[in-house]
Amino acid sequence: MEPLGAASIFLAICLSCLFFLAAWRRTWGKEKMPPGPSPLPILGNTLQLKTNNLAQTLQELGEKYGPVFTLHFGAERVVVLHGYEAIKEALIDRGEEFVARGRLPLADKINQGLGIIFSNGERWKQLRRFTLTTLRNFGMGKKSIEERIQEEARYLLEKFQDTKGRPFEPTFLLSPAFSNIICSIVFGTRYEYDNKKFMTLMNYFNDNFQVFSSPWGQEKHNGGSSEFTIDNFVMCAADLFAAGTETTSSTLRYGFLILLKYPAIQGKVQEEIDRVVGRARHPCMADRGQMPYTDAVIHEIQRFISLIPLSLPHAVLRDTPFRQYIIPKGTTIFPNLSSVLYDCREFPNPKEFDPRHFLHEDGRFRKSDFFMPFSAGKRICAGEGLARMELFLFFTTILQNFTLKPLVHPKDIDLTPQFSSTGNMPRSYQLCAVPR
Template sequence: MEPLGAASVFLTIFLSCLVFLAAWRRSLKTGKLPPGPAPLPILGNALQLKTNNLCQTLQELGEKYGPAFTLHFGAERVVALYGYEAIKEALIDRGEEFVARGSLPIADKLNRGLGVIFSNGERWKQLRRFTLTTLRNFGMGKKSIEERILEEAQYQLEMFRDTQERPFDPTVLFSLASSNIISSIVFGTRYEYDDKRFLMLINFINDNFKVLSSPWGQLYTLFPSFMEFIPGPHQRICKNVERVKEFVLEEIKAHKSTMNPSTPRDFIDCFHMKMDQEKNNETSEFTIDNLVMSAVDLFGAGTETTSSTLRYGFLILLKYPEIQEKVQEEIDCIVGRARYPCMADRGQMPYTDAVIHEIQRFISLIPLTLPHAVLRDTPFRQYVIPKGTTIYPILSSVLYDSREFPNPKEFDPRHFLNNDGSFRKSDFFMPFSAGKRICAGEGLARMELFLFFTTILQNFTLKPLIHPKDIDLTPQLSSFGNVPRPYQLCALPR
């Protein structure tokens, strides 16, 4: 490295350390904060946060300090909420006070406050309202999107058949199927499973989820300024997102030249029409930048969350073949083999519904949910949370609450069954978060999970390559998300 370049790097790191130290000193002077472990200068509580299992660390701290406690992610002070009562109070009962999106360094850098997931204020309100309306108009929760999912399930079944009972890794297959559903809404298109460009995008999304959930992703959250200068997998995240943005921009340009305002085909067409309606409004949030980022948000979230749940769910069923068999018995009884399952069947299939809910509870896919924030000094219980503080609701503390789910660390569909075998609803079921920031695609995800699970199990019995007792269900990575361990399976026609 040239002497001038080395000096610049050193000066940047030195100045960053001064900023960290100043922020740390300020945070120690703030009174009435919830209790928490004492931070170190610059490092904050980094030494107490396990980089390979952040969720477990926060669970342990919650048990020690109670329903609200203060942590320092590097120099940033955050407040974590632990347990059903505290999270319900913040996100549901007092939703307006906790509705803001908190700081997540990698998202702050990539999204710049744009799009529907990481925006705030009036921008978020307008984009969220528009997105929910558009998703409903294009069939979310309706028969039309159910038909799309069932159609995609047939392509998925063909891929299973093509394996001819040989071992295969289902990761990409689940991602392709899930992505095609959200793609049909956002881009008005489904892509072939051998489309190299589409496969490349899926790989970018899968890679980002893994990196964000790895120790590298956690270190970036703790020390973003420092990690900018450190080589490692986290440096791929921005490159991956830029490639997805390029793809989205090409779709947007193609849509603009072929759009017919009388018959909008998808989310992009509807957004274009909204931009045209507000072209004379200088303060409009319907801009090309917000369109790009909103499409990226929907495409990424709609691909990764559902596909990871499917992948983790089938790994669980490989470990517990007796549960898989019982689901298949219910499918045979209610649906049979002459037709495919439909959403109307779910009400008559309590065991299958319970298994799918238990999968989502057990894996706690996004254990902390995305961060919230308070926009003003906010009294909470006997404390005061200062303006601008990032809030981390620990969803896993609700999903693993032993008062609601006995033996929460065990996979047990009876957590969602009454004594008479009927399905049991639970207010503690929060895999999609809760309140005003609840996942916009919750209804779509629920339909996909039910229809994909039942269609596959109607047609195939899935077998592991190792003895079921040797299957490890602990996540391979656990931070931003819980990533299942890689595996292969064999699909035997029924």
């Protein structure tokens, strides 16, 4: 390269950095923003964030800067909410002010503001209301949907039995099981696990969730009054499949890995199943109230893995006073749910898997306001009730019939996630399902 050309490029870079810094200082000086680490021009705080474990980095920053702090993801400024009190105040007590969906570049490119998860304003209100009403009409929260889940659990049992105690990787048995529940609601039918088109769809869901959970994931209106367009309906269906398949199946897959590491806990769950349900019938939701230990284990799985550690981003649509700060219009808000699920005031030894976090001393199940794996407030997961039902019925049905065995010594099982960014993905593993 010619010296003059190199000098020109260097000068252009310097001028760009100075321009960015000057603009940032002008913006910073006008607003009473929450504190945070000083950003670099263009890069922001990117170099200070451990993208392989973003939630842990935000935990450390929250301990340093307090429950409300500012970060720069590149040129974009975001505000992080840390701890139960700040998240409850924003998402529940002042839900209308924080109800907007924030920017997630990869999702923005795919969804284009359509559907239920990443839409905003009147579109989001209409589609969420329609989705909840339709799901209820199709049986969500009723006995009919419980029967569909029980039926699918029996198909899943057959697939476990087909392994004949040999090692297998559970991902593509669990994902179709959960997806078939959504299929039965949306299409009125289910699909066999060896259906090629169905399994291709499962692969796409699994791959997409891994992309969103990796560091790479941190990167048409019709003019009328109605939001009930074909594009919105298609994206709503895609949202239901994505949310109703990969999150719940990943939770159960992570939960089985935890049981492989702690066989004594698996044994106590099976003892409770045998005592309450027995072997002659399948578990049902009415059993849950009599199974506090099993219920506590499922809750502890969700708490411990913190599957979506930062929730999905929120945003403020206008300049918003919050505590002693002013959050500017359009700012993306990240509620750090892990900071609530790992709060040592509520959960002693939060980094340890311990079902006693959800049990009273006398063995009764203990509810906790800090249990927020589905987020909180107006943007809480629309399928929370369905997911809870699925997790309980699939979990208990499998353990009623099989003992899960690891291929390695339990002490060698690594419970740290394979990816930890937008989502915490469990590591790939194999197990043996031994009939009881």
